[in-house]
Amino acid sequence: MDFQNMLQKYAELTVRIGLNLQPGQRLLIMKAPIQAAPLVRAIAASAYQAGARLVDVMWGDEGLVLARFRHAPRDSFEEYPTWRTDGMLASAQRGDAILAIFGDDPDLLKNQDPDLVTTYQKTSWKHLRPTLDHIERPTINWTVIAAPVPAWTAKVFPELPPEVGQARLWEAVLEACRLDQANPVAAWEAHLAGLVARREYLTQKGYVALQFRGPDIDLTVGLPRGHTWTGGSQLSQSGITFTPNLPTEEVFTLPHAAETEGVLAASMPLSYLGSLIEDIHLTFAGGRVVKASATQGEAVLNRLLDTDEGARRLGEVALVPHSSAIAQSGLLFYESLFDENAASHLALGSAYRFNLAGGETMSDDEFAAAGGNTSLVHVDFMIGSGEMDVDGIREDGATEPLMRTGEWAFEA
Amino acid sequence: MDFQNMLQKYAELTVRIGLNLQPGQRLLIMKAPIQAAPLVRAIAASAYQAGARLVDVMWGDEGLVLARFRHAPRDSFEEYPTWRTDGMLASAQRGDAILAIFGDDPDLLKNQDPDLVTTYQKTSWKHLRPTLDHIERPTINWTVIAAPVPAWTAKVFPELPPEVGQARLWEAVLEACRLDQANPVAAWEAHLAGLVARREYLTQKGYVALQFRGPDIDLTVGLPRGHTWTGGSQLSQSGITFTPNLPTEEVFTLPHAAETEGVLAASMPLSYLGSLIEDIHLTFAGGRVVKASATQGEAVLNRLLDTDEGARRLGEVALVPHSSAIAQSGLLFYESLFDENAASHLALGSAYRFNLAGGETMSDDEFAAAGGNTSLVHVDFMIGSGEMDVDGIREDGATEPLMRTGEWAFEA
Numbered sequence A, B: 001m002d003f004q005n006m007l008q009k010y011a012e013l014t015v016r017i018g019l020n021l022q023p024g025q026r027l028l029i030m031k032a033p034i035q036a037a038p039l040v041r042a043i044a045a046s047a048y049q050a051g052a053r054l055v056d057v058m059w060g061d062e063g064l065v066l067a068r069f070r071h072a073p074r075d076s077f078e079e080y081p082t083w084r085t086d087g088m089l090a091s092a093q094r095g096d097a098i099l100a101i102f103g104d105d106p107d108l109l110k111n112q113d114p115d116l117v118t119t120y121q122k123t124s125w126k127h128l129r130p131t132l133d134h135i136e137r138p139t140i141n142w143t144v145i146a147a148p149v150p151a152w153t154a155k156v157f158p159e160l161p162p163e164v165g166q167a168r169l170w171e172a173v174l175e176a177c178r179l180d181q182a183n184p185v186a187a188w189e190a191h192l193a194g195l196v197a198r199r200e201y202l203t204q205k206g207y208v209a210l211q212f213r214g215p216d217i218d219l220t221v222g223l224p225r226g227h228t229w230t231g232g233s234q235l236s237q238s239g240i241t242f243t244p245n246l247p248t249e250e251v252f253t254l255p256h257a258a259e260t261e262g263v264l265a266a267s268m269p270l271s272y273l274g275s276l277i278e279d280i281h282l283t284f285a286g287g288r289v290v291k292a293s294a295t296q297g298e299a300v301l302n303r304l305l306d307t308d309e310g311a312r313r314l315g316e317v318a319l320v321p322h323s324s325a326i327a328q329s330g331l332l333f334y335e336s337l338f339d340e341n342a343a344s345h346l347a348l349g350s351a352y353r354f355n356l357a358g359g360e361t362m363s364d365d366e367f368a369a370a371g372g373n374t375s376l377v378h379v380d381f382m383i384g385s386g387e388m389d390v391d392g393i394r395e396d397g398a399t400e401p402l403m404r405t406g407e408w409a410f411e412a
Helices: A003-019 A034-049 A062-071 A082-094 A114-136 A150-156 A162-176 A184-205 A298-305 A364-369 B003-019 B034-049 B062-071 B082-094 B114-136 B150-156 B162-176 B184-205 B298-305 B364-369
Strands: A026-033 A054-060 A097-102 A142-146 A209-214 A217-222 A251-253 A260-265 A270-272 A275-277 A281-285 A288-293 A314-319 A345-349 A378-382 A389-393 A399-404 B026-033 B054-060 B097-102 B142-146 B209-214 B217-222 B251-253 B260-265 B270-272 B275-277 B281-285 B288-293 B314-319 B345-349 B378-382 B389-393 B399-404
Touching: A003 A034, A003 A097, A003 A142, A003 A162, A003 A184, A026 A034, A026 A082, A034 A054, A034 A097, A034 B034, A034 B062, A054 A082, A054 B054, A054 B062, A054 B082, A062 A114, A062 B034, A062 B054, A082 A097, A082 A114, A082 B054, A082 B082, A114 A298, A150 A162, A184 A251, A270 A298, A270 A378, A275 A298, A288 A298, A314 A378, B003 B034, B003 B097, B003 B142, B003 B162, B003 B184, B026 B034, B026 B082, B034 B054, B034 B097, B054 B062, B054 B082, B062 B114, B082 B097, B082 B114, B114 B298, B150 B162, B184 B251, B270 B298, B270 B378, B275 B298, B288 B298, B314 B378
Parallel strands: A026 A054, A026 A097, A097 A142, B026 B054, B026 B097, B097 B142
Antiparallel strands: A209 A217, A209 A389, A217 A260, A251 A314, A260 A281, A270 A275, A281 A288, A314 A345, A345 A378, A389 A399, B209 B217, B209 B389, B217 B260, B251 B314, B260 B281, B270 B275, B281 B288, B314 B345, B345 B378, B389 B399
């Protein structure tokens, strides 16, 4: 497939399956690296052809972020360009479709002062929060995709010449997004139907907890009453069925913030704010991380956990079969959008209100009382592998197999 | 000079002489082509080193503009991404420094439907107006520079391979901006002092009109009572001396909207909204263009004149000596920022209130009654050449030579 043809297929998938953009909507691309311009232009063309009345882009450039860390006054890192988040919020309030295109350098900030990195990150999350509220409810149709850019490619394929690495990463993205299939849109419709069937089965089961067993993993994750599973497509409050991530292989729900017990070892390194954290081990008691270690990046891990009280508790538990195309690629993408679809995973931090029946209209106190976690952060990390077993624990204490050696163990 | 070194000098000139950015200010780059990223990053570094608390960029991509013209619904061209202009206005109101970086394809829209182009342009000007009011008063320190990008380079050097053309255009920009001199900042300080002396001489003279004579030019441009000449540096209402354009070789004031008489032939083609207009001839009566022709792009010229009543009248008259480095380069840049500094010129459309004593605080009616022109547009076109003579006409009817064969004819 030539590059332009591939861009066009990826763009169509993004607009039709990811966003399901409706005629008459505007599209705001709230994040896009400037190096992804060819893809962004293809998406704009595709969106206009689907009837978008306006497509506009809030471009970003990591070179500017680096210039700031290197040269800006130390006391200026709480400054924020609010025109970005004001614009995003106005867009969400108007009912626009919203797209974010990732393509980040996983090592961007690894040599920067961790205090500044923390301030920078907290400031950004604080200003993004009102927009994220719209995205999480969700009031609108939105999606996230990724674009291979040079710095990301260099991290995934450090040994390859840049152009070769770029082509390889595009190929991996293409396969993960089923763009190599004859009819990608039809392939996605079938795949999404499977995820929807599994999420509905799990929601209907109403387990009180999940039990994970694997290499260095013996963990019970409590689930609150009224939790609902999400996966595949979602329905916006505006009545549009969309797919919030491309690719997506997961079904997920929210853990009870106070009911995780046991130990785990992450099955993959975690790329967080420009640093790589390797060999993460966590111990939970009463839902809280009480012990944390890593062979590399432990200080960054501790900073993450210290962001706020909610950063020490879980906000998401997700099941992904080990046979997923992304897992089978054998690649570490250093990008959650891909890596989280290669393995079952958990997230530290904020839970999604849509994972709790009635959660969208609860007050913060009600959501917390029901077991929902709140934090500035939401950071996925992988625990799944081909050696992972998962059981659902029923209210009567009986267990039912959900995964065995990393694969689904139930029919939905 | 290596490329990185040149970028750094250009960045320093922009920050120190163009913006005169003050420690503690923010810098908003309200316009920048994504292809200018290396220059933008150098400017950000330079601005932070000068004490900027935040530098952020509203990037633009002409590829997205083209995608819109090619694929968007015809009735959608009045849609506008107001987050851009809301953000600019908030920035101006906060007292940020504001920078615009041009680098446009002069032919971008030449094959697009002129009705859509007009709607697109009017919509854009309408939303920009509140920000332009701040820029024109000026409440803040701001400047405009240009960055060689591929599409612009291809227009200036169509016969050269892209990399060679790019290097040549950078070289031309470098010379025009005096970056080839040992101390560009000192060279600019001397040059600006010369422009300031000429503008003060002309303001003090208080001519009632200017008389232009040259090839196919016999034109009297009336000047309103209380007009003031601008050129070189300006003083913002916030008390910062800055240089609104880099490069700049002009001194200029506002014509009386009803007092231009005679005929003119433009001395260079005019690039307007993606079309080239060649061999412009205009006839003025009572300040109004009553006859207009061009050998190419006449329809575009007429659309410009038909934008609104003010588009048929003059908003600026500017004197530039033919010996300016830009004129001597012999290049047609297809970019007003450069071409307007190669030749004396006029502008159709809106006049600047700062060119009239007390203009900043006048109501619209008062400004109009004083002779100030108002329009959505402000479009410069060149009339100067090595054969141009200009006289100032005093209130008593006597004339004084201002330029002879394109060069200054008075000592300031």
